[in-house]
Amino acid sequence: MSKTNGPGASRTPSETGGDLxxxxxxxxxxxxxxxxxxxxxxxxxxxHAAAFADLRRxxxxxLGLGQAREIMMRLGYQQGFDDGVRIREDNCRRKVDEMLSMGPRLREMEGFVRNHPIDAMVCDGERGAFWGNxxxxxxxxxxxxxxxxxxxxxxxxxxxxxxxxxxxxxxTGMPILWRELECVAMGHSRCRVVGRxxxxxxNLDEDEAGLLQLTPLAAPGAGAGPIGEAFDNFVGSSAGFKAAADMVRRAARADATVLFLGESGVGKERFARALHAMSRRADKPFVAVNCAAIPQELVESELFGVERGAYTGADRARPGRFERADGGMLFLDEIASxxxxxxxxxxxxxxxxxxxxxxDTRVRKVDVRIVAAANQDLRKEVAEGRFRADLFYRINVYPVSIPPLRHRRDDIPLLVSFFIQRISSQYDKRIAGFTRRAHRALxxxxxxxxxxELENIIERAVILCDDHEAIDIRHLFTGGEEFRAASFEVGLDGAPRDGAEEAPAPLVEAILADFYSFEALERDLLRAxxxxxxxxxxxxxxxxxxRRGQFEYRLKKHAQEMI
Structure with missing residues (x-):
């Protein structure tokens, strides 16, 4: 990407009215x-700009400057991420620097600002480096x-x-943070921003950290603090993540039973710990039990405790999880088990x-907040007689659904960056970033x-990667995972490519030689x-x-032939 010497410098045709x-x-x-x-x-x-300015005021x-700033930054972040995803999908044959330059131009077309590159954006995916001024x-x-x-x-x-x-x-596929160093609103002659x-x-400030969910989920009105053990891995900016996080915030001050729903590995226990840390019971015990890991014959003694001599081997009295959690929170994971x-x-x-x-015959009073989690459809379990209906309605007071990672791909760059920083420090490694092919594969x-699974794969990659080397595909999927080979195909010259090139010539020639019609090819590709x-x-x-809309349009076109 070319560089200019100031705001008055001319732009190349590709930066203004040209191809981009x-x-x-x-x-x-x-x-x-x-x-x-x-x-x-x-x-x-x-x-209307004037109406939007009134809303901002x-x-x-x-809300005050702080909360207004956070809301506006989040709104901008979501707009930018959505635009970036679509531009990357539709311009996958372009270089990253070209796609980056389309963002400022798009914002100009939308009427927000005029951009003057001092140092135009440059991304070195091999070293995890980015710069813009x-x-x-x-x-x-x-x-x-x-x-x-x-x-x-x-x-x-x-x-x-x-x-x-x-x-x-x-x-770019990696977390980028811009800072405004000068602003017309502060009396400067122009605004200036730097991105890295x-x-x-x-030293991220609270709003920057909050934008990327890198701080604890503070309860309403509370300030953000440093990342604590209970919030490890707790990052995200996708709509699904933010919706679940907002549900947790709202439930924090109440004492209602919360039911976390989601697939295995989505972070249900981490959400439960965050809920506990924000609640009025934060200084009391948090006791977690995986119901699926307890043998059936020991479930009752584990939950409620056992008296000496209750059965063979019970040589002493022992409190159960309810008593240990008294005053605090009891997390029942995989409750359907x-x-x-x-x-x-x-x-x-x-x-x-x-x-x-x-x-025992003595009744013991306990003050415990119950938080449960399930990775199965509990309504289906009730219908099929494996789960009590009355218990389901008792725990289904405040359900919180946590989306799977494939439905919140926006969070992958943030999670990857967080895991690399933490794990590389743990193993005393210096990782130079991620290659573009690796980002695309993830x-x-x-x-x-x-x-x-993402955390485990990143830990494996950090172990396999040499010091000062960038993580590549060969470091990631070595555990038998089934992934899309299109992310890192080998070209005709034997060099790896990232799936954005044209189909190999022999395949095209074979299709033409078989007199395979374009309509039939499109239909069969859709079906496959x-x-x-x-x-x-x-x-x-x-x-x-x-894009999904494009796919649905072509699907409708071939609907009759595909029945």
Whole structure:
């Protein structure tokens, strides 16, 4: 990417009205009769700047500068990440630096700001390095802040900075953080921003850390503190993660029973620990028990305790998990694994807040908050007679669904960065980052083991990777995982490629030689992708490097032939 010497320097054609501009405009569609504006398949809104500025002012007046800044940065981050994902998917044959330059141009087309590169964005995926240095002029946010709030003591282009973070993170596949160093709202003649890889920044402030969910989930009104053991691995910025995190925040001050639902490995116990850390019981015990790991004949003694002589081998009295958690929280993981007799006794303990040890007649009062978790459909378990209906309705007071990692791929770059920093420190390794092929492979993989599997794969990669070397595909999938080979195919020259090149010539020639029609080829590709993705339309679309909307359109076109 070329460099310029200042805001007045001329741009290359590819940076203004050339090829990249055409690529952007091809995906911008106005459909007044349908009431739609579409950009890369996303519905857009043509919004009045003055009305948006009024909304921004009202947020500041009602919530204060800190919370208003956080909300605006998050809004910008989500916009930028969504744009970055779609531009990467539709421009996969372009170089990363070209795709990065499309983001500033897109923001200019949307009317937010004018970009002047001092040092245009450069990404070195082999070393995990990123650098960008820009002046901004005509910033909508800076002017709105001046008009409504007057001169500011800190930068005010919150949504623009959030957008830059989200866009560059999505395009590069690694967490990128931009900081505004100068701002028109502060009295400077222009705004100036600098971007680097997250790992290269030190001393994140609360809003920056909060944007990337790198701090504990503070209860409403509480400040963010350092990362604690209970929040290890607890990072994310996807809509699904934020929805679950918000549910946890809301439940923190109540004492209601919470039921975490999600596949194995999504982090249900980590959410439960976060809930406990934010609750009024935080200074009391947190006791976790995996119901599936306890032999059936010992479940009741483990939960409720046992008296001496209750059965052969019970040579002393022992409190159960309920008594150990008294005053605090009891986390019952895989609760569907409890045998029916134990379910009945658990129901009584929840309703009466009292327990009896095995072999005892004395009733003991307990004050315990119950948090349960299940990786199965409990309603189905009830219908099939394996789980008591009355117990289900007793624990289903406040259900929180945690999405699987394949449905929150936005979080993968943040999680990877977090795991590498923690694990490389643990093993005293100096990792130089991730190759682009490795990032693409992580994005494409379906993650049946979810966050737990991702953490294990990154730990394996750190162990296999040499000091000062970048993690590549050969370090990742060495444990028999089934992944999409398209992420790192070998080209005709024997060199690895990242799946963005054209089909090999022999395959094209074979198709033409067989007089295979384009319509038949498209139909068979759609059918094969659907079969490989087990009917999941989004996954099938990803296999063909398409957006879901494009896939559905072609599917409808071939509907009759595919019946």
């Amino acid at each position: 501009d055409r690529a952007l405009r091809e995906h911008l569609h106005f459909s007044p009769d349908a009431g739609h504006i579409l950009l890369y398949g996303q519905r857009m809104l043509l919004f 009202e947020l500041i007046e009602r 820009y002046f901004w002029s005509a910033s909508f946010e800076a002017q709105a802040h001046l008009d409504h709030c007057g001169p500011s003591g800190e930068p005010a282009c919150w949504m623009m900075v959030g957008y830059a973070n989200g866009y560059c993170t999505a395009v 890889a997250l790992a290269d920044w030190r 409890l045998p029916l007799p134990a379910q009945g006794k658990l129901l009584r303990a929840l309703q009466e807040r009292e327990i009896e040890r095995v072999g 994005w494409d993989y379906d993650w049946p083991g979810n966050v737990r 992708a659907l079969q490989q993705a087990n009917g999941n339309l989004s996954a099938a679309a990803r296999l063909l490097k398409m």
